[in-house]
Amino acid sequence: MNAELGQIALILALCLAVSQAVFGLVGAARGWGNWMAVTRPATVGQAGFVALAFLMLVSAFLANDFSVQYVATNSNSQLPTLYRVAAVWGAHEGSMLLWAMILALWSGAVALLSRSLPQGFACRVLGVLGIISAGILLFILLTSNPFSRILPAPFDGNDLNPLLQDPALAMHPPILYTGYVGFAVAFAFACAAMIEGRLDQTWARWTRPWTIVAWLFLTTGITLGSWWAYYELGWGGWWMWDPVENASFMPWLAGTALIHSLAATEKRGLYRSWTLLLALFTFSLSLLGTFLVRSGIIVSVHAFASDPLRGVFILGLLATFILGALTLYAMRAGQLRSSAGFELWSRESFLLFNNVLLIIAASLILLGTLYPLLLALLELGTISVGPPYFQLVFLVPVIPLLGLLIVGMHSAWKRARIAPLKQRLVGIVVAAVIAAVLLSLLFAGRMRTMVLVGLFLAIATMLSALSIPFDSLRRRLPVPRGVVGMAVAHFGVGMFALGATVASAYQSERDVSLAIGQSANVAGYDFKLTDMRMVEGPNYVAREAEVIISDAKGRVVATLHPQKRTYRVQQNPMTEAGIDVTWQRDLFVALGDNLGEGVWSLRLQYKPLIRYLWLGALFMALGGIIAATDRRYRTAGAREATGETVPERA
Amino acid sequence: MKARFLIPAASVAVLFGFFWYALKGGNYDPQLIDSPLINRAAPGFSTVRLGDPNQPLGLQQYLGKPFVVNFWGTWCAGCRQEHPELLAIAHETRIPIIGIDWKDDHAAAANWLAELGNPFQAVGIDDDGKIAIDWGVYGAPETFLVDAQGRVIHKQVGPMTLDVWRKEFAARLPAGAVK
Numbered sequence: 001m002n003a004e005l006g007q008i009a010l011i012l013a014l015c016l017a018v019s020q021a022v023f024g025l026v027g028a029a030r031g032w033g034n035w036m037a038v039t040r041p042a043t044v045g046q047a048g049f050v051a052l053a054f055l056m057l058v059s060a061f062l063a064n065d066f067s068v069q070y071v072a073t074n075s076n077s078q079l080p081t082l083y084r085v086a087a088v089w090g091a092h093e094g095s096m097l098l099w100a101m102i103l104a105l106w107s108g109a110v111a112l113l114s115r116s117l118p119q120g121f122a123c124r125v126l127g128v129l130g131i132i133s134a135g136i137l138l139f140i141l142l143t144s145n146p147f148s149r150i151l152p153a154p155f156d157g158n159d160l161n162p163l164l165q166d167p168a169l170a171m172h173p174p175i176l177y178t179g180y181v182g183f184a185v186a187f188a189f190a191c192a193a194m195i196e197g198r199l200d201q202t203w204a205r206w207t208r209p210w211t212i213v214a215w216l217f218l219t220t221g222i223t224l225g226s227w228w229a230y231y232e233l234g235w236g237g238w239w240m241w242d243p244v245e246n247a248s249f250m251p252w253l254a255g256t257a258l259i260h261s262l263a264a265t266e267k268r269g270l271y272r273s274w275t276l277l278l279a280l281f282t283f284s285l286s287l288l289g290t291f292l293v294r295s296g297i298i299v300s301v302h303a304f305a306s307d308p309l310r311g312v313f314i315l316g317l318l319a320t321f322i323l324g325a326l327t328l329y330a331m332r333a334g335q336l337r338s339s340a341g342f343e344l345w346s347r348e349s350f351l352l353f354n355n356v357l358l359i360i361a362a363s364l365i366l367l368g369t370l371y372p373l374l375l376a377l378l379e380l381g382t383i384s385v386g387p388p389y390f391q392l393v394f395l396v397p398v399i400p401l402l403g404l405l406i407v408g409m410h411s412a413w414k415r416a417r418i419a420p421l422k423q424r425l426v427g428i429v430v431a432a433v434i435a436a437v438l439l440s441l442l443f444a445g446r447m448r449t450m451v452l453v454g455l456f457l458a459i460a461t462m463l464s465a466l467s468i469p470f471d472s473l474r475r476r477l478p479v480p481r482g483v484v485g486m487a488v489a490h491f492g493v494g495m496f497a498l499g500a501t502v503a504s505a506y507q508s509e510r511d512v513s514l515a516i517g518q519s520a521n522v523a524g525y526d527f528k529l530t531d532m533r534m535v536e537g538p539n540y541v542a543r544e545a546e547v548i549i550s551d552a553k554g555r556v557v558a559t560l561h562p563q564k565r566t567y568r569v570q571q572n573p574m575t576e577a578g579i580d581v582t583w584q585r586d587l588f589v590a591l592g593d594n595l596g597e598g599v600w601s602l603r604l605q606y607k608p609l610i611r612y613l614w615l616g617a618l619f620m621a622l623g624g625i626i627a628a629t630d631r632r633y634r635t636a637g638a639r640e641a642t643g644e645t646v647p648e649r650a
Numbered sequence: 651m652k653a654r655f656l657i658p659a660a661s662v663a664v665l666f667g668f669f670w671y672a673l674k675g676g677n678y679d680p681q682l683i684d685s686p687l688i689n690r691a692a693p694g695f696s697t698v699r700l701g702d703p704n705q706p707l708g709l710q711q712y713l714g715k716p717f718v719v720n721f722w723g724t725w726c727a728g729c730r731q732e733h734p735e736l737l738a739i740a741h742e743t744r745i746p747i748i749g750i751d752w753k754d755d756h757a758a759a760a761n762w763l764a765e766l767g768n769p770f771q772a773v774g775i776d777d778d779g780k781i782a783i784d785w786g787v788y789g790a791p792e793t794f795l796v797d798a799q800g801r802v803i804h805k806q807v808g809p810m811t812l813d814v815w816r817k818e819f820a821a822r823l824p825a826g827a828v829k
Contacts, residue, residue, distance in 0.1 A: 240725070277658060284662070319666050326659035333655040372789060374668070375807065386725040386790065388753035388779060511761050593765070 003068050003147040006056030010097075010141060013049035013104070016042050017133035020107075024127025025195075028120040036123045040111045043126050046133060047108030054101045057088055057146055067153035070094060070146040076159035076569050078539040086170035087160040093146035098174065099290060100136045102181045107133065110185055110210075117206060124192035125185075132184055135317045143310045159569035162540070168228040176221030176248060180286040182214025183255060187283035190276050191325055194332040199276065204266035207279070209633040211262060215255045216624030222248050223617040230610075231577050238503070238613060241390035246369045247289030253362040254282040257355045264351045267413055268342070273333040274355070280329060284322045285362070292369075342414050350408030357397040357404075364393040402457040402497060406464045409490060424467060432460035443506040443608055454501030461494030481630040489623025496616030503610040510605075515598045523606035524552045525587060532600065540567045540574075545600065547578060547589045562591040562602075586610050687802040692719075692794070693784040700751050700773040701760050707748075707774040712796075716823050718747045719794045720770070720810070721782055723754040724762045726790040732809035733766050739815045740769035743828050749773040752782050752790055795819050798827070 020042040027035030057070075061084045066072040074090045089098045107129040114122040140146070164170070189207045193199040225245065230238045239245065258278040264270045342348035368389050406428070410421045436455035440447050465487045472479045512520040512527075519528035531546035542563040549558045560578030567574065580587040585608045592601030687693070696708035720736065722729040740747055749770035751759045756775065763773070776782055785794065795804040803822050806814055820828045 273655070281658075315666065315669055319663075322662055323659060323666070326662055330655040330659050334652045375789075386723060386753075388723075388725070509757065511757050 002056045002059050002063070002065070003149065006053040006060075007145070007147045009049045009053040009056065010137060010147075013046050013053065013100075014134060014137040014141060016046035016049060017104075017130050017137055020046055020130030021127050021134055022130075024123040024125075024130055028123040028127065029195075031120070033119075036119055039123045039126050039130075043107050043111040043130070046130075047104040050097075050101045050104040050133075050137070054088075054097055057094060057097060058085055060147075061085065061088055064157070066155070066157050067149050067151070068146075069148045069150040072150055072154050072157045074158065074160055076157040076539070078568065079157075079160055079165075080538050082167070082170060083160055083165050086164065089173045090160045090164050093140070093144045095173065096136065096140050096144050097146055099177055099181060100133065100140060102174070102177045103129070103133055103136065103184055106178075106182055106185055110188075121192055121196065124195050125188045128188040128191040129184060132188075132321060135320065139313055139317060143313050159539075159567065162565070162567040162574045163232070165539075165567070166228060166232055168224050169232070172221060172224045172228060175217055175224060177290075179214050179216075179218025179221050179255075180248070180251060180290060182210070182217060183251060183279075183283040183286050185210040185214065186258065186279040187325065190279035191328065194276065194325075194328045197332055197335060199272050199336055201266055201269050204262050204275065205633065208259065208262045208266055209628045209630075211255065211259055211279075212624045212628040215252070215259055216621040216628070218248070218252050218255060219617055219621040219624065222252060223614050223621070226617075227614050231579055232575075238610065241368075241387050243292065243369050243372075246365050246390075247292050250362050250365055250369070251282055251285040251289055253358050253365070254278060254285050257358040257362075258282050260351050260354050260358075264348055268348060270342070270348055271352070271355075272336040273329075276329060276333065276336070278355070280322070280325045284318075284325075285366075287318055287321065345411060346415055347408065347411040347413050350404055350411050353404050354401065354408070357401045361394060361397040361401075364397070365390065368393070399453065399457065402461055402493070405490060405493065406457070406460045409464050409468060409486070424471070425464075428460055428463045428467065431463055432456050435459045439502070443502060448505065451501060451505040454497065454505070458494050458497035458501055461497060462491050463494075465490040465494060482627050482632075485623045485625070485627025485630070487623070488626055489620045492616045492619025492621075492623060494616070495612045495619055499609050499612030499614075499616055502608050503613060507605065507607045507610075509603065511592070511601065511603050513595050513599050513601050515600075520602075520604060522604045525557070525606060526550045526554075527587075527589065527602070527604050529600065529602065535563070537565065539569070540565045542566070542576070543591065543594075545578075545589075545591050545602070547602070549580065549587055558587060560587070560589050562589045564591045564593075581611065583611070584608060687786055687794075688805070689801055689803065691800055692796045692802050693781075695750075695774070695776075695781045695784065697750075697774040697776060697781065700749075700756060700763075700775050707772055709800075712746065712748065713800045714798060716745050716795070716797050716827050718745060718819070719750060719785070719796065720747055721750045721752050721776075721785070721787050721790050721792045723752045723790050724758040725754065728809045729791045730766075732791050732811070733769070735809065735811045735815075736769035737767050738812045739810065742812070742815070743820065745823070745828060746771035750776050750781055752776050752787070753779050795822065797823065 020039055023035045023042060024039040026032075027039065060068045060071050061075055062081070064071070064075065064077050064084075066075075070091070070093050071087075074094070075084055075087045079087065088094045107126060110122075110129065111126055114125070117125075186207055189203070189210070193203050222245075225248070226238050229240065258275070261271050261275045261278055265272055265275045407425060410425065433456055436452050436459055437447065439455055439459075440451055468487045469479050469484055472483070508523045510520060510522050514520060514529040516529055516532060519526050521527070526549065528548045528550070529545060530548050533544055533546075535542050535544045542565040544561050544563045547560045547562065548556060549560065550556045558580035560580055562578035563576040565574045565576055575590050577588055577590045579589075585606060588603075588605040588607060590603040590605075592603060595601055692709060694709045696706060696710075699705040699707050722732075736747065747770050749772070751773055753776065759773070759775075763770075774781070785792075789807075791809055793806040793810050794802050797803045804818060806818065
């Protein structure tokens with residue numbers, strides 16, 4: 001019964017999404033107040049019904065209703081409750097429903113929090129969001145229905161992929177999607193501005209907090225995914241340049257460019273058509289990413305082709321949304337000339353370089369991601385353009401990006417005023433060079449040029465970011481939240497660069513085979529295998545090793561219990577690494593195979609400063625939270641309503 | 651409306667047109683991006699064996715009889731996919747398969763071969779990717795067939811299969827050389 005209720009709720013949500021689009025867009029175009037008045041309730045109603053459908057699917061999972069095909073394929077009666085909920089988004093149909101629900105919730109939030117916007121503008125934004133919702137809901141109902149029944153119902157389900165049975169990964173898709181899908185709001189704001197033919201600084205101020213919030217969710221989601229890959233995949237890597245990861249990283253890069261270009265548009269009215277284009281592309285990349293991943297098109301072209309309706313439908317949707325918006329852009333962008341001037345060393349220039357470099361990075365990754373796909377679609381076989389390509393091409397834009405960031409944070413709007421800052425910058429550079437040399441001597445006793453460059457850029461970025469709020473405090477000047485957020489986020493960028501540089505340059509790892517009682521040495525730590533036993537989990541059995549680690553002086557620093565699990569239903573082996581964490585390093589032990597005669601293969605790793613990488617990413621997100629709650633966004637609406645700022649016609 | 655503002659829409663339209671064409675199964679000719687190396691002398695290389703830096707490995711050692719060169723890496727999903735097929739091919743033929751471990755972690759590569767089995771008569775390392783550049787490799791995996799005269803006579807972009815081996819590789823060699 002629940003499945004049928006969910007199905008009906010989904011159909012009603014589709015009807016409401018269509019009304020949201022029609023009443024919003026037509027009402028605003030004709031200026032019909034009574035039509036516009038319907039838009040907000042339709043949006044909130046749509047959100048309610050999609051959420052209801054989602055809850056019905058959750059309840060089918062919780063009740064182990066294996067007569068629902070999707071539940072039977074992705075769950076099992078032995079599956080712990082938490083993972084039964086996470087299994088909802090464990091495969092295609094449920095993920096699409098989650099996507100639709102998050103879009104509906106974002107739309108609902110816009111409907112409720114947009115009372116201060118001009119009514120026509122708000123209705124156009126909601127109308128555009130309604131078109132996207134309607135397309136996705138139609139896609140779910142016609143090609144990917146999670147509520148289909150199966151007759152006769154199987155006695156038990158096929159279980160959730162064991163890789164996904166992990167708390168970090170259970171949380172990963174909802175957070176990631178909140179980020180991805182949140183860029184739809186910026187997209188809708190851009191479309192509404194183009195329909196009205198009006199894009200000014202107030203527009204940028206409305207758009208910016210929504211974009212920052214979406215961006216910070218995406219940042220957190222990607223971080224969780226990376227952390228999960230590190231401890232769950234068993235080989236200690238934190239980024240694989242896998243197509244699925246790239247699909248989330250490209251919108252992140254474009255979104256990062258967008259929040260910076262929005263700053264220039266908000267403060268100075270500059271780069272309007274560029275900002276618009278970025279808003280369109282950021283969401284387009286999110287759409288492309290979601291569908292490349294969700295359709296399985298990258299992993300296996302044939303899964304995509306096996307359901308031709310699904311593939312063609314996806315392509316049609318993408319084409320409608322993206323080409324529609326870009327055509328509108330082609331018609332309107334010419335009217336958005338901005339006349340403000342600026343000098344070479346001004347903040348405007350730095351933001352421009354930032355945008356150019358971020359977009360270069362995103363394009364290179366897009367190229368590397370699509371290239372194997374294009375070959376595969378041409379039936380030339382599956383190939384990998386792996387980490388060798390991405391690691392190299394990513395460094396090319398990122399090194400100058402950090403270099404510019406160190407100086408650019410201190411630049412002023414409009415005018416070049418680098419000279420008074422020279423002293424501070426020289427101090428930062430000197431301190432960073434000394435710290436970089438000391439750190440590299442501390443970790444390895446030797447220096448390598450690229451590592452030194454990385455360390456220098458990382459430390460200088462952190463110092464530069466710190467110096468801004470501290471300098472204002474010292475001079476007893478007020479520090480606005482926007483500036484604090486900026487400093488915190490850029491400090492995070494530096495921390496991330498520090499962790500990534502040190503962890504990749506100074507890690508060491510060994511694959512060893514040990515019998516109980518034997519030990520091996522990695523980076524001055526002694527790893528001793530002391531015990532092997534079988535343990536039982538709720539839905540798996542595991543072989544568990546005990547490894548005692550002692551340092552050079554013979555002191556025991558940790559006792560780890562890495563596991564090799566076999567999940568009962570799908571019988572796949574899974575590695576559960578044992579990790580000991582301190583501020584300076586991770587010690588990582590993954591259990592391999594039984595090599596016979598009581599000998600086990602183990603992978604031992606020493607990863608210095610690797611935590612700083614994820615911590616840095618979280619600092620970026622934290623900076624986003626601080627900046628998005630700046631007072632000017634909270635009071636902006638009130639000023640607009642009293643007509644204090646008169647919107648200019650572009 | 652200015653023409654330059656149409657550029658984004660036009661480029662995205664081209665990309666989608668391409669997806670559409672591919673989805674609808676256009677009869678594209680894969681020979682179009684075949685290697686310019688075909689029917690030319692195989693590019694020379696000299697490197698060392700995986701796991702044994704004192705053992706040199708070079709093209710010269712294999713000239714005179716047909717052999718196969720396979721570019722792979724542990725970072726490559728397609729390589730894992732083709733690995734069992736390579737083992738089957740190695741089992742079926744006596745033509746040597748030379749693996750080139752492309753820009754890879756040596757320990758991980760040795761582990762991979764120990765775990766999944768070793769179809770290669772020898773594995774050379776290509777840490778800086780120079781061999782792959784000389785051979786014009788698009789991406790991993792990629793497999794070349796060199797005949798007794800030292801000419802590249804065929805290449806496969808993407809995973810090898812036993813079927814491809816029989817129809818595209820073995821068929822190009824004199825029958826006596828294969829088994």
